[in-house]
Amino acid sequence: MTTEVWTEITDERALTALLGEPLPAVRAKERSALTGIDRDWLASSPFCMIGTADAEGRCDVSPKGDPAGRLVHVIDDTTIAIAERPGNRRADGYRNILANPQVGLNFLIPGRGDTLRINGRARLVSDAPFLDAMVVKGHRPLLAVVVVVEIETIFFHCAKAFLRSRLWRPETWAPEAQVPRRAVLAQRMERPGDSIEELDAYYGPSYEERLYVQ
Numbered sequence: 001m002t003t004e005v006w007t008e009i010t011d012e013r014a015l016t017a018l019l020g021e022p023l024p025a026v027r028a029k030e031r032s033a034l035t036g037i038d039r040d041w042l043a044s045s046p047f048c049m050i051g052t053a054d055a056e057g058r059c060d061v062s063p064k065g066d067p068a069g070r071l072v073h074v075i076d077d078t079t080i081a082i083a084e085r086p087g088n089r090r091a092d093g094y095r096n097i098l099a100n101p102q103v104g105l106n107f108l109i110p111g112r113g114d115t116l117r118i119n120g121r122a123r124l125v126s127d128a129p130f131l132d133a134m135v136v137k138g139h140r141p142l143l144a145v146v147v148v149v150e151i152e153t154i155f156f157h158c159a160k161a162f163l164r165s166r167l168w169r170p171e172t173w174a175p176e177a178q179v180p181r182r183a184v185l186a187q188r189m190e191r192p193g194d195s196i197e198e199l200d201a202y203y204g205p206s207y208e209e210r211l212y213v214q
Helices: 012-019 036-044 092-099 129-134 160-165 182-189 196-202 205-209
Strands: 047-053 059-065 072-076 079-083 102-108 115-125 146-157
Touching: 036 072, 036 115, 047 092, 059 092, 072 129, 079 129, 092 115, 102 146, 182 196, 196 205
Parallel strands: none
Antiparallel strands: 047 059, 047 102, 072 079, 079 146, 102 115, 115 146
């Protein structure tokens, strides 16, 4: 890779000179506690992304999803919990949290371009009374592992990225137009010993039925 023709930004002064200063209202929109509107947003969100980094700064972003009203449990105005459900057991983000508790979260509501961003410190909790409020389809969070996020900053992010990407425009969706379906990807990249028929069956209707079962 050649970088001879790149102009690189290496300090904050150069970055500000290029982008400009944020408007006062944008700079001041951060808050450190949940409002009623924030709580309503969290109760309506079925999906979020959790960004973490290890002690050396290596990053990971992990998606989390549950039915709206079950994704997030609000403990108090500065603390929320997000359940861990059955998955691939890599636990990359959780290993990061053990080394570096700082996390960033972005909560989405389908069809909305704006998002709710929360930054704070996370802890992994193996058991607590509030886990009973996080049951989905009869299942407590997997191994009762929960990310408890102590909020430091919270604010709403504008819709420009979603408008530019046209993410919620169904007429632009073509999920398999250029990238093969999940079974084909799995065979080529992860499970070459399995047949396409076996993988289609694995990722078929029963896959959704096993979402809350290890």
